[in-house]
Amino acid sequence: MKKKSLQGYTFTRNINGLAIPTNIQSQIIRNYCEMNDYNFKLHLDEFCLKNSYVQLFQILKNKKNINSIGMCSIYFLPENKNLMKKIFTICKKRKLEIIFIFENIKFKNQNINKFINEIKQFKKINFLTKK
Numbered sequence: 190m191k192k193k194s195l196q197g198y199t200f201t202r203n204i205n206g207l208a209i210p211t212n213i214q215s216q217i218i219r220n221y222c223e224m225n226d227y228n229f230k231l232h233l234d235e236f237c238l239k240n241s242y243v244q245l246f247q248i249l250k251n252k253k254n255i256n257s258i259g260m261c262s263i264y265f266l267p268e269n270k271n272l273m274k275k276i277f278t279i280c281k282k283r284k285l286e287i288i289f290i291f292e293n294i295k296f297k298n299q300n301i302n303k304f305i306n307e308i309k310q311f312k313k314i315n316f317l318t319k320k
Contacts, residue, residue, distance in 0.1 A: 193256040197232025200265040218259045221290050249279045262291045277301045
């Protein structure tokens with residue numbers, strides 16, 4: 190059976206004061222791939238601009254020879270619900286899964302609104318969420 194390919198997506202901005210260097214994020218994604226039998230495709234770094242998701246949409250648009258997108262956390266997703274919905278709609282249409290490694294959560298083909306609500310609930314109970 191052919192291995193699935195996973196494209197890494199790293200986030201260069203900090204989240205509520207927490208920043209993870211992209212080389213560390215890449216290593217985490219690479220380790221995930223090794224442990225879960227994926228072919229690792231080199232990551233793309235998101236731009237440092239506030240609310241920029243250009244690189245994420247680039248991965249979604251160019252989906253060549255990948256089955257999955259791997260990122261460290263759900264906190265790398267936009268806060269904007271409509272933008273989140275757009276990301277998951279593209280994933281669903283192109284049969285891509287998104288893997289959030291820290292939270293051990295995957296989006297593959299679930300109900301989009303329900304999944305977004307689950308993410309929002311998860312963020313509410315997590316210490317990184319603004320009060």
